[in-house]
Amino acid sequence: VEKLIAHFSTARSLVQKTQLGDSWLSPDVSYLLLSTLCPALYALVEDGLKPFQKDIIMGQRRSSPWSVVEASVKLVSAILSLAHTPGPGLTHVYGPTFVLS
Numbered sequence: 001v002e003k004l005i006a007h008f009s010t011a012r013s014l015v016q017k018t019q020l021g022d023s024w025l026s027p028d029v030s031y032l033l034l035s036t037l038c039p040a041l042y043a044l045v046e047d048g049l050k051p052f053q054k055d056i057i058m059g060q061r062r063s064s065p066w067s068v069v070e071a072s073v074k075l076v077s078a079i080l081s082l083a084h085t086p087g088p089g090l091t092h093v094y095g096p097t098f099v100l101s
Contacts, residue, residue: 042065
């Protein structure tokens with residue numbers, strides 16, 4: 001994380017930050033993400049997983065960090081769609097801020 005912060009801290013404007021985040025213009029960011037951040041996040045998510053999860057159709061299936069990502073995206077997507085659907089008497093719903101911890 002410190003390496004990524006150091007990489008982006010050299011930028012003085014939003015345009016420069018965008019350019020530093022573009023792997024085509026700045027291949028260093030790809031290397032930092034793929035070699036350090038992604039494996040660290042994978043290990044962090046994998047650490048607390050149970051080896052199997054119950055499945056209605058298959059009985060049991062192996063847990064993986066990817067299944068956690070898929071479930072998280074589905075949950076946040078469902079919450080966002082509910083949050084942006086006005087209820088009775090509402091004309092506008094202002095988007096909430098979600099903090100995942």
